[in-house]
Every structure is written in structure tokens, then in C-alpha cells.
Amino acid sequence: MQQQPLIxxxxxxxSYRASRAGLLRRGPEVRAVxxxxxxxxxxxxxxxxxxxGSGKTTVGRMVSATLRPDxxxxxxxxxxxxxxxxxxxxxxxxxVFQDSLGALNPRLRIxxxxxxxxxxxxxxxxxxxVRIDGLLADVGLPRSLLLRYPGEVSGGQRQRVLLARALALRPDLLVCDxxxxxxxxxxxAQVVNLLADLKTRHALTLLFISHDLRVVRHLCDRVAVLFAGRIVESGAVAxxxxxxAHPYTRALIRALPADRPGPRRTAARAIAAAPDLATQDLATQDLAIPDRATPDGAGCAFAARCAAATPTCRRSAPVLRSLSAGHEAACHLVAAR
Amino acid sequence: MPDAAPAAFPAPAAPAVVSPVLAVRDLSVAVGEGLAVDGLDLSLAAGETHCLVGESGCGKSLTCLALMGLLPAGARCRSAGLTIDGRDWAYRQGRPPPGLAMIYQDATASLDPVMTVGRQIAEALPPDLPARARRREAEALIAQVGLSNPRARFGAYPHELSGGMNQRIAIAMALAGRPRVLLADEPTTALDVTVQAQILDLLLAVQNSTGAALLFVTHDLGVVAQIADRVSVMYCGSIVERAPVATLFAAPRHPYTRGLIDSLPQISRPAARLASIPGRVPAIGARPPGCRFRPRCDRALARCGREAPVLDGTGPRGAVACFNPT
Incomplete structure (x- = not known):
């Protein structure tokens, strides 16, 4: 029998209401998730x-009970x-969120x-x-830091302070945005290693939200790729x-900077390698922000950016389908393959 | 560590800078009592992409701002020998040298929010151009940086465009002065990875068509691996290693360079643990005597605490400032 998930x-x-319509006119509703x-x-x-704009932070806030889902x-x-x-x-x-300075009170000692x-x-x-001594040891901070103010320490140290504060109550799940x-x-690298250590030492469960696939590859066991508020692919990280499987996941991976120098990538080569990105009409939308003005769910949200999109993709939204044990993707073309 | 680079990364011959388009000699920038940039030498060949790498607080951005004559209040240029295209240029605060243009990390903040992007580009064009030609040129530049419908874009304000589009506008502005050297300070750090890939492509394409040299400041060694011809690694205001990109990655010599390369998570080779460099960059007032990297270094010798190594470029594998290089 399968173990019950922790979360x-x-x-x-x-949904959020977009504010950009004008001063008095209310903008259209945007489904962030x-x-x-x-x-x-x-x-x-x-x-x-x-x-x-993919909705990953909104998911993190709902999972950490700081935002109520619709x-x-x-x-x-x-x-x-x-x-x-x-x-x-x-x-x-x-x-724990990205902005360590904003998450701490500047006028209170750490x-x-x-x-x-x-x-x-x-x-x-x-x-x-006793607990605070243990926490400091856990995240590798000196005791002297306790008397300092957040503005007096480095960004890496502040991030450790936030981690320590989040761990103070011995949580089961840590959401890291x-x-x-x-x-x-x-x-x-120090903080990623620290998270990996904490995970092993305290049997901590992590929801790790990131735009950086390279870090996720190192730290995570499973991953879900979010596009326009929906999961388009998920499975074991490796x-x-x-x-x-999903064209968007493939585009994200292709867009990563190189691990090591190789043949010089010219613009032409890179564009040929990523046709779904190059053919996007920049006049309508910037690439990173998919058009979600029509929340009626008609068609695949990625179709406008996808080189392989068919009329079916524009008509009906694909649902997540299992490809192999634990590996799912939401793409009509993957299912057909 | 073998002397020859592994065959996996065939090293191209280091581009010899015969007549550099930009030559910087002994650039120093003082902040308070200390030197944030300390006697930096640098030369760029036309068409070269040179990456300046290091952690925050290493002096990368101040180097660019000093070259542009745009140092912030509190920072003073102590010395700067600057030769652009064979002509010497004396540092003047507030006066960017001719032939240099800069692109910043936050494009949206670097543009004027109450002026259309078209007018901002037009203002950066040579002053002798008549008004009609000015508009035509600006629209041509908008098209050159990959934005569709340049005529309509001309009248757009920065807040109407996305971060990636504004970075394209900033690049168009930089190109308007027909620069020989483009300085780019972390121009893709704030962007999404797919947009970053496009902006990098655009910069390389622009460089191809104009023949300008590109000095690219970044802390992301992945970006370095992708775009650089040569790399200068900066630590505490000084260059500690300089080499062609393939050589640098295949056989880094300075322990700091090795630490930076090892701490980069790789998508193709995940490791159980990432290597990291202990400690952090010391503040300007708290730099140790001798080699400034010594407190974080695992190869330090007794000598490193007494003497500061200088950049030695006499070896065959690039230049390194270290008494005990690998």
C-alpha cells in the first residue's frame, strides 16, 4: 500500500484581477493558478x-497557508x-522566501x-x-549574530537566519520560494548544501520553488513544471x-546556459535549436508572460509558443497523462507519440 | 592536474590582442579608505567577448562605471589609463568616453519612465542627424534588436513593455552611438531563462554585425561558458586569473576560479554535494594582508600571508595571480 503523502x-x-486596464476600469481576471x-x-x-508569472509563488503561498485558494x-x-x-x-x-531583507524586521535584533x-x-x-543554540548550529551561524540587526549581515547569512526561524518550530514541511x-x-552552493543536509538530518520535506532547473536538479527528488498556472509536466527529476516530454520543458532546458564551454553558439544556431521561442510574435506578448486573458480554458496555453502546435492544441486543453511510472505530461502531441 | 587541456575542450589559440580596441591600464577606484578596484589592466580586441566574473563586492560593476565616467557618489577614480581605438582618453566624471556604451542589469529602471522609448533611442543617436533621419534610424534600431512593429514601438513607454523588451530597447540605445566597445553589467540576471537566452543571442548577433568588443560582467559561469572568448576572474578589486574560456574551464589555475567553477550546479552532471567556497568576500576595510583570497583558500602557503601575488602572464596557460596555482 502506498504511503500517505505528507502534503x-x-x-x-x-485568480487575481489585473490592474493594468486603467485607473478606474477594473482589469480582466487572471487565473494565476x-x-x-x-x-x-x-x-x-x-x-x-x-x-x-507561471503561478509558482501563488502555489507556494497556498501550500504554506498564507493565501486561501479560490x-x-x-x-x-x-x-x-x-x-x-x-x-x-x-x-x-x-x-522561506527570496527577499531575506524584506522578511525580517530591520529594527529587531536577529x-x-x-x-x-x-x-x-x-x-x-x-x-x-537551547533551541536557538541548536538552530544556529544547524544553519551554521555564530552566536554573535544574535545581537546584530538584519541590515548588518550578508545576504547569505540572512537567508540562514530565515531558515533557522522557519525551522524553529520543527516543521514537517518547509516551503522555499x-x-x-x-x-x-x-x-x-553553501545554502543548497545546507538544505540538503537539513533534509537528511531532520527528515525535512521540501517544496522548493525555483526558476533555476540547475539547482532543482541537484536538490530535488521530483519536479513539476508550471506554465500559465498549470502543471505541464512532472516526474522524477532525472x-x-x-x-x-513537454515542448515547454524542452525549451526551458535548451535555454539553460552551458555547463561547460563548447562550440561557440551563434544566434542563428540557437534560434534553429529553439524554433518555438524564435517564432513567437513579440508584438502581442513577451515570451515569458503567456496570454491568460481568456480563462475559459480553450486550447493549450502553450500553443501560441509551440512550433508543433496543431488545430487540436488550439481547440482543447490537454490534461496530464501518464507516460511512465510517475512521469506525466499535458500535451496532445506527447500522447499521440 | 595535467598541463595540457583535456581533449574534451579543445582550446582555441588565445586571441592575441594586437591592436586592442580598448586598453585599460592601472584602473583604480577608491571607496572610502580602500581601493574597490585596484590597478586593473584589461585589453579587448575588436569582436571579442570578454567576461568579467566574480562575486558581489569584487569590483566588477565599479570597473564598468569607472570606464564610463559614471562612478556613484563616494567612489573616486584614482587612476585610469584608457585607450579607445588607439586614442587616449582622460577620465572625466559624467562624461562617457566616445566609442563606449553600457547596458545595465535593470533595464526598466535605466530608462526614463516619462519619455517614449523611441525618443530615448533617438537622443542617443549622433547629434548632427536631421530629425527625420533620426526617427528612421531609431526605428531601424528597434527592428535590429528584434522587436516587431518598430513604428508602433517607437511611441511606447517603458512601463508598457516587459523587462526583456526593455533590455532590447536598452541595447538599441547603446547601439545608437555606434560603439566600438559595449559594456554589459549583468544584463540578463533579472530575466527569465528563456528571455536570457534570447538576449544573449541578440548581444552576440549585434556584436557579429557591428564588430564591437563586448565586456560582459556576470557572476554566472554558465553564461560565461556559453558566450566568452576570454575571461578575467576578479576578486577584491584585482584580476586573479585571465585565460581563454576553454582553458579556464578545463584547467583553472587560481583556487578562486576553481571554487567558482565547482560551485556552479551543472544540469548534465548533478553531484550529491556542490562544492562551495568557505567564507565570503571581505569588505573593503577588512581585507587581509598578503593575498586577499588567503582566508578562503585551501592551498595557502606561509608566503601568501605576507606578500600579495601579482598577475603573471608569462606562462603558456593564461595569467594567474597566485603563489601556489594548480
Missing amino acids: SASGLVR DGVSFAIRAGEAFGLVGES AGTVALLGEPFAEPMPLARRAKVQA GRQLEEPLIVHGIGAAERR EPVSALDVSVQ EVIGSP
Whole structure:
């Protein structure tokens, strides 16, 4: 029998009203997340990959119970999030976001900010001191940092402070939204290694949200690729990146910078290699922002960018179909292959 | 480490810079008491793509801003020997040298929000151009950077365009002055990966058609691997290694270069752990004596604490500033 997932999202939908229509006119409704479902097993690192506007941050906020879905549910060990959420349950899911400066109070010493969640959850002073020492050791920060203010320490150290604060309540699930994107590559490697260590040491389950497939490849066990608010492909990381099925996943992988220098890639070569990107009409939309003004669900959202799109793709939206054990893609052409 | 580069990365002959289009000698920028850029030498051949790599705080951006004469308040240019296309140029604050143009990381912020992008491009064109030719030229540049319907785009404001489109406009503006050297400071860092790929392609295409040299500042070694001819690795204001790109990746000599390359996650070769460089770049006032990389270095010798190594370009494998290179 299959183990019950630690966290499961089913049919998540969340819309925003676009503000750009004008000062007084209300903009059209945009479905940032449009029917996203996934399940993460305990101890697993699950990557959620997509470009700006794909809805990945909105998914992260719904899973970490900081945003209510319009439809769909998130369940922790089979029990759906309720509102208001009991304190003890809220502690089970913690989140770390990209902007470490914005996530900390600039006027409070770091020590105080680490202590706060423990105070809120009624943990005594002696126990708090023990826990904070343990947390500092976990994330590799010196005690002297406790007396500093967030503005006085480096970005990498702040990201560790956020990690420590998120871990303070011993959560089961840690949601990380682009936690390393703002860091230099050497510091990024330190934080990625730290996350991998924490995962092993504390049997932590991770929802790791990122635009960087390279980092996801290193840290995660499974990955879902998000496009225009829907999952277009998911599966084991090695399989999705090694043999991507969806044309969007393939385009994302092709667009990655090289690992090592090879033959000089000229513009012509790169465009020939990525026809689905090159033929996009820049007059209508920028590439990164798919047209979601029509939330009626007609057609595949990627069809406008896809070189292989057929009339079927423009007529009906593909659903996720299983390709092999655990590997799914939402593409009419993949199913036909 | 063998002396010859592994066959997997056949190293092209290092492009000898016979008559450089840009030659920088002993560029120093002071910030407070310390030197953020400390005696930097650099030369670029026409058509060359030269990547300047390093972590935040290494002085990469200040190097570009100093070359442009656009240092921020608090930073002073101490010395700068600058030769562009054979002509010497003295540093003047607020006066970009002729033949140089720069592209910034945040294109949307670098454009004027209340002026149409077309007018901004037109203003960057040579001043002697008549008005009608100016508009025609600006539209041609908009088309050249890959935006459709240039006539309509001419009248657009930056907020109406996406980040990727604004970076294209910034490139068009840079091209308007017909530069011999393009400086690009992390121009794709804020962009999505598919848009980044397009902007990189565009920069290389533009470079092909104009023959300009490109000095590309980045912290992403993946981008370096993809576009560079030669690479200068910068640490604490100085160049610590310089080599053709294939040589640099196949056989990095400075421990810092090796650390940077090893800490880059690779899509084709995932490792259980990423290598990382311990510690971080010291602040200008807190630099150690001797070699500035010593506290983070796993190959440091006693000598490294006493003396600062200088960039030695006499060997066959590029130049390195290290007493104990690999």
C-alpha cells in the first residue's frame, strides 16, 4: 500500500484581477493558478519550476497557508487546511522566501526574531535558549549574530537566519520560494548544501520553488513544471530533465546556459535549436508572460509558443497523462507519440 | 592536474590582442579608505567577448562605471589609463568616453519612465542627424534588436513593455552611438531563462554585425561558458586569473576560479554535494594582508600571508595571480 503523502494539493485555483486596464476600469481576471494538484511524500524534496508569472509563488503561498485558494484544497497528512488554522498545525508548515531583507524586521535584533515564533508557541525561556543554540548550529551561524540587526549581515547569512526561524518550530514541511536566487554562486552552493543536509538530518520535506532547473536538479527528488498556472509536466527529476516530454520543458532546458564551454553558439544556431521561442510574435506578448486573458480554458496555453502546435492544441486543453511510472505530461502531441 | 587541456575542450589559440580596441591600464577606484578596484589592466580586441566574473563586492560593476565616467557618489577614480581605438582618453566624471556604451542589469529602471522609448533611442543617436533621419534610424534600431512593429514601438513607454523588451530597447540605445566597445553589467540576471537566452543571442548577433568588443560582467559561469572568448576572474578589486574560456574551464589555475567553477550546479552532471567556497568576500576595510583570497583558500602557503601575488602572464596557460596555482 502506498504511503500517505505528507502534503497534498488538489485542484488549486487562484485568480487575481489585473490592474493594468486603467485607473478606474477594473482589469480582466487572471487565473494565476488554474487547477494544480500534486502530492509530496514525507522526506521528499519536490521542485516546482516555472518562469515569472507561471503561478509558482501563488502555489507556494497556498501550500504554506498564507493565501486561501479560490477552489481546491491543501491537506496535511490527509487532513485539509481549516480556517482559522490551529497554531499547532500552522507550525507544521513553514516558509522561506527570496527577499531575506524584506522578511525580517530591520529594527529587531536577529536573536529576538529567532525567538519570536517560540514565544508565540508558548515555549519557556530555558527551552528557547537551547533551541536557538541548536538552530544556529544547524544553519551554521555564530552566536554573535544574535545581537546584530538584519541590515548588518550578508545576504547569505540572512537567508540562514530565515531558515533557522522557519525551522524553529520543527516543521514537517518547509516551503522555499527562490531561497537562493539572490545569492552569489558560491554562497548559493553553501545554502543548497545546507538544505540538503537539513533534509537528511531532520527528515525535512521540501517544496522548493525555483526558476533555476540547475539547482532543482541537484536538490530535488521530483519536479513539476508550471506554465500559465498549470502543471505541464512532472516526474522524477532525472527523468524530466533527462528526457523531457513537454515542448515547454524542452525549451526551458535548451535555454539553460552551458555547463561547460563548447562550440561557440551563434544566434542563428540557437534560434534553429529553439524554433518555438524564435517564432513567437513579440508584438502581442513577451515570451515569458503567456496570454491568460481568456480563462475559459480553450486550447493549450502553450500553443501560441509551440512550433508543433496543431488545430487540436488550439481547440482543447490537454490534461496530464501518464507516460511512465510517475512521469506525466499535458500535451496532445506527447500522447499521440 | 595535467598541463595540457583535456581533449574534451579543445582550446582555441588565445586571441592575441594586437591592436586592442580598448586598453585599460592601472584602473583604480577608491571607496572610502580602500581601493574597490585596484590597478586593473584589461585589453579587448575588436569582436571579442570578454567576461568579467566574480562575486558581489569584487569590483566588477565599479570597473564598468569607472570606464564610463559614471562612478556613484563616494567612489573616486584614482587612476585610469584608457585607450579607445588607439586614442587616449582622460577620465572625466559624467562624461562617457566616445566609442563606449553600457547596458545595465535593470533595464526598466535605466530608462526614463516619462519619455517614449523611441525618443530615448533617438537622443542617443549622433547629434548632427536631421530629425527625420533620426526617427528612421531609431526605428531601424528597434527592428535590429528584434522587436516587431518598430513604428508602433517607437511611441511606447517603458512601463508598457516587459523587462526583456526593455533590455532590447536598452541595447538599441547603446547601439545608437555606434560603439566600438559595449559594456554589459549583468544584463540578463533579472530575466527569465528563456528571455536570457534570447538576449544573449541578440548581444552576440549585434556584436557579429557591428564588430564591437563586448565586456560582459556576470557572476554566472554558465553564461560565461556559453558566450566568452576570454575571461578575467576578479576578486577584491584585482584580476586573479585571465585565460581563454576553454582553458579556464578545463584547467583553472587560481583556487578562486576553481571554487567558482565547482560551485556552479551543472544540469548534465548533478553531484550529491556542490562544492562551495568557505567564507565570503571581505569588505573593503577588512581585507587581509598578503593575498586577499588567503582566508578562503585551501592551498595557502606561509608566503601568501605576507606578500600579495601579482598577475603573471608569462606562462603558456593564461595569467594567474597566485603563489601556489594548480
